[in-house]
Amino acid sequence: MQNKHTEIAALGEFGLIDHLTEEVEIYNASTLLGIGDDGAVIDTFGKQMVVSTDMLVEGIHFDLMYMPLKHLGYKSVIVNLSDIYAMNAHPTQITVSIAISNRFSVEALDELYEGINIACKKYGVDLIGGDTTTSQSGLVMSITAIGEVADNQFVTRKGAKVNDLICVTGNLGAAYMGLLLLEREKKIFLETPGVQPDLENQAYVVERILKPEAKREMIQWFESNKVLPTAMIDISDGLSSEILHICKQSQTGCTIYEEKLPIHEQTRLNAEKFNIAATTAALNGGEDYELLFTADMADFEKLANCPLVSIIGHISSAEEGAFLITNGNNKVKLNAQGWNALKN
Amino acid sequence: MQNKHTEIAALGEFGLIDHLTEEVEIYNASTLLGIGDDGAVIDTFGKQMVVSTDMLVEGIHFDLMYMPLKHLGYKSVIVNLSDIYAMNAHPTQITVSIAISNRFSVEALDELYEGINIACKKYGVDLIGGDTTTSQSGLVMSITAIGEVADNQFVTRKGAKVNDLICVTGNLGAAYMGLLLLEREKKIFLETPGVQPDLENQAYVVERILKPEAKREMIQWFESNKVLPTAMIDISDGLSSEILHICKQSQTGCTIYEEKLPIHEQTRLNAEKFNIAATTAALNGGEDYELLFTADMADFEKLANCPLVSIIGHISSAEEGAFLITNGNNKVKLNAQGWNALKN
Numbered sequence: 001m002q003n004k005h006t007e008i009a010a011l012g013e014f015g016l017i018d019h020l021t022e023e024v025e026i027y028n029a030s031t032l033l034g035i036g037d038d039g040a041v042i043d044t045f046g047k048q049m050v051v052s053t054d055m056l057v058e059g060i061h062f063d064l065m066y067m068p069l070k071h072l073g074y075k076s077v078i079v080n081l082s083d084i085y086a087m088n089a090h091p092t093q094i095t096v097s098i099a100i101s102n103r104f105s106v107e108a109l110d111e112l113y114e115g116i117n118i119a120c121k122k123y124g125v126d127l128i129g130g131d132t133t134t135s136q137s138g139l140v141m142s143i144t145a146i147g148e149v150a151d152n153q154f155v156t157r158k159g160a161k162v163n164d165l166i167c168v169t170g171n172l173g174a175a176y177m178g179l180l181l182l183e184r185e186k187k188i189f190l191e192t193p194g195v196q197p198d199l200e201n202q203a204y205v206v207e208r209i210l211k212p213e214a215k216r217e218m219i220q221w222f223e224s225n226k227v228l229p230t231a232m233i234d235i236s237d238g239l240s241s242e243i244l245h246i247c248k249q250s251q252t253g254c255t256i257y258e259e260k261l262p263i264h265e266q267t268r269l270n271a272e273k274f275n276i277a278a279t280t281a282a283l284n285g286g287e288d289y290e291l292l293f294t295a296d297m298a299d300f301e302k303l304a305n306c307p308l309v310s311i312i313g314h315i316s317s318a319e320e321g322a323f324l325i326t327n328g329n330n331k332v333k334l335n336a337q338g339w340n341a342l343k344n
Numbered sequence: 345m346q347n348k349h350t351e352i353a354a355l356g357e358f359g360l361i362d363h364l365t366e367e368v369e370i371y372n373a374s375t376l377l378g379i380g381d382d383g384a385v386i387d388t389f390g391k392q393m394v395v396s397t398d399m400l401v402e403g404i405h406f407d408l409m410y411m412p413l414k415h416l417g418y419k420s421v422i423v424n425l426s427d428i429y430a431m432n433a434h435p436t437q438i439t440v441s442i443a444i445s446n447r448f449s450v451e452a453l454d455e456l457y458e459g460i461n462i463a464c465k466k467y468g469v470d471l472i473g474g475d476t477t478t479s480q481s482g483l484v485m486s487i488t489a490i491g492e493v494a495d496n497q498f499v500t501r502k503g504a505k506v507n508d509l510i511c512v513t514g515n516l517g518a519a520y521m522g523l524l525l526l527e528r529e530k531k532i533f534l535e536t537p538g539v540q541p542d543l544e545n546q547a548y549v550v551e552r553i554l555k556p557e558a559k560r561e562m563i564q565w566f567e568s569n570k571v572l573p574t575a576m577i578d579i580s581d582g583l584s585s586e587i588l589h590i591c592k593q594s595q596t597g598c599t600i601y602e603e604k605l606p607i608h609e610q611t612r613l614n615a616e617k618f619n620i621a622a623t624t625a626a627l628n629g630g631e632d633y634e635l636l637f638t639a640d641m642a643d644f645e646k647l648a649n650c651p652l653v654s655i656i657g658h659i660s661s662a663e664e665g666a667f668l669i670t671n672g673n674n675k676v677k678l679n680a681q682g683w684n685a686l687k688n
Contacts, residue, residue, distance in 0.1 A: 032392065032498075033498070033500060036501075036593070037431065037500045037501050037502075037577075037593075038396055038427040038428075038430035038431050038501075038576075038577060038578060039394040039395055039396035039427050039428055039430070039431045039433070039489075039491070040394070040395045040396070041392055041393070041394050041395075041431065041493070041498045042392065042393040042394075042395065043392050044388035044390065044391065044392065044393055046388065046390045047388065048376065048385055048386065048387050048388065049385070049386040049388055049393060049490075050383040050384065050385050050386075051383055051384045051385075051386065051437070051439060051472060051473060051488075051490065052382055052383035052384070052473060053439040053441050053473055053474055053475055053486075053488060054441070054475050055441040055442070055443055055475040055477050055484075055486060057443045057477055057478065057479050057480075057484075058480075059480045060443075060477060060478055060479070060480070061477070083382040083383050084382075084383055086382035086383070087381065087382050087383040087385065089383070093395070095395060095397040095488060097397050097398070097399040097486050098399070099399055099401045099404075099484055128395060129395060129396060129397055130397060131397055131398050131399040131486075133399050133401055133404060133405070134401065134404050135401050135404070135482075135484065136401075136402075136403045136404070136481065136482060137480065137481050137482075138479075138480060138481075140399075140401075140443055140479065140484045140486075142397075142399060142441050142475075142484075142486030144395075144397060144439060144488040145383075146393075146395065147383070149385070154376075154377070154385045156377060156381050157380075157381050157382075158381075232382075233381075233382060234382060249380070249381075
């Protein structure tokens with residue numbers, strides 16, 4: 001299977017679309033019409049809809065040398081679902097558009113779509129449309145995710161108020177450590193072809209970069225515990241950059257405590273090896289796809305007992321600025337050093 | 345303005361997005377939240393939603409040598425709105441994602457967005473989100489359009505029945521003639537730089553390729569005249585290709601009459617000059633963005649009196665096949681010779 005190389009042109013555009021979408025299943029009653037027409041049709045059942053879109057470019061957002069196509073397909077879906085969850089909504093449909101150069105075979109595209117389909121199945125999301133075309137170089141993917149939310153239960157970046165709790169799901173900086181490891185192994189491989197990658201005991205951080213998950217369980221927890229965050233965002237560019245988005249749009253400041261930052265043991269060990277402060281990885285690493293949100297103090301008890309989150313600080317007034325209180329009790333101004341695709 | 349060249353990196357990703365979207369206006373009450381968060385939020389007011397997406401790649405779908413960026417922005421929106429109208433829905437929102445190489449300046453992107461904004465204003469559509477990133481070569485645009493339709497009034501490709509009328513809006517083949525003219529002038533220019541393009545009296549066909557329109561008025565006519573097409577598609581790949589889509593999905597055949605094909609005088613004159621049968625341009629030219637639909641015989645009177653459409657044939661059984669009856673009364677099998685981006 002891996003070694004078969006069917007030219008994309010052999011199937012033609014319509015043949016290729018038929019081939020790639022024959023495995024597509026529909027999980028939502030709201031999907032009235034999926035792939036195969038000028039548009040897809042969604043029954044909204046009176047709910048509000050959330051829409052988000054992302055573009056992923058080979059050489060900028062991913063490196064096919066260490067990112068298998070199946071993982072790329074999976075991750076590209078997750079990244080978009082994460083945006084929908086960050087609005088406190090449930091993703092229901094996605095469209096996937098792909099521009100590919102002729103160096104890709106039908107089998108390679110099959111792997112990409114296998115990853116897309118696995119993510120759709122796991123998160124109960126329907127692939128309802130897309131576009132497939134050639135590019136003159138590399139692979140470009142554009143995914144649009146659609147979600148639903150009960151009337152006015154969506155959460156933006158701009159509702160944080162002074163004294164709100166700042167919370168984050170899971171742990172931070174692991175994906176960045178996984179990236180550094182993969183970059184190191186790529187370099188070694190290019191210098192000494194044939195050397196097998198040394199990723200023993202690194203499964204966790206490598207999985208965080210290659211096969212991230214979106215925090216659906218947090219949104220489900222909000223519902224069952226009747227907590228509505230005051231502001232929320234997903235962490236794609238690093239905690240610093242994201243909390244500054246919330247502060248800017250909410251016109252507030254914030255105080256975050258270094259000792260409260262949730263960091264996985266494997267992240268700490270790798271940070272040491274790479275001679276990086278684990279806190280820097282947590283603040284600026286990016287691609288964690290955890291949820292960062294603020295909540296009213298009245299929800300403290302519930303959140304303190306929620307196994308999904310860490311309370312890492314609180315919102316302050318805009319005049320007070322945005323700061324990290326270090327373990328040594330220093331006050332360090334937060335900067336958005338996050339990953340910036342346009343500076344590549 | 346045209347000569348200023350501001351590096352994109354000078355603004356950074358967030359600065360660039362702010363800059364490009366500062367002119368964006370909201371025209372629909374359903375747009376609860378637009379650009380600036382993880383997602384946009386749409387109030388559906390209990391209607392059904394239609395979603396369509398397209399990817400446009402430099403060198404495959406457009407040539408910046410004769411396609412000004414402002415026109416490209418305008419056309420890229422129109423192409424997507426046309427898909428929404430082809431579902432009998434009204435477009436309400438779009439997202440626009442762009443990957444650009446560093447050779448583009450902020451001023452160039454401004455022109456692109458100017459075209460996007462003009463199209464949005466003309467069609468009353470809100471730009472609600474997107475993504476902006478770098479590419480290593482060329483320009484790639486991905487647009488997703490969202491529309492609304494009253495419950496179960498959407499029209500697919502699969503409802504055509506034997507004896508239904510086949511109708512088409514406007515006229516066919518003009519965009520292809522415009523394309524041939526522009527390709528000819530490009531060739532002359534490359535051979536003899538400095539020569540001004542000779543496009544006198546060609547305004548109509550050139551406009552059809554550079555600045556097409558979507559057939560909103562047809563959808564409005566259906567509403568006010570209480571006609572619901574049995575099947576509909578927009579003509580992007582040429583009449584032959586599109587009617588075969590309807591026939592395949594509806595499991596029917598069709599008969600189309602050459603003498604009924606609406607062809608503009610400028611299309612005929614140019615076809616003669618290029619030594620192409622005008623009928624070939626109409627059948628296979630593509631990029632017309634007219635609507636092709638089928639309707640019940642009971643609507644004949646209304647449609648015969650509608651100034652927007654030509655009745656060009658009728659649906660037959662699948663066994664009878666798909667044919668063109670020529671002016672010489674020959675029966676020619678229809679083939680999908682339409683434009684196929686994957687064969688480029």
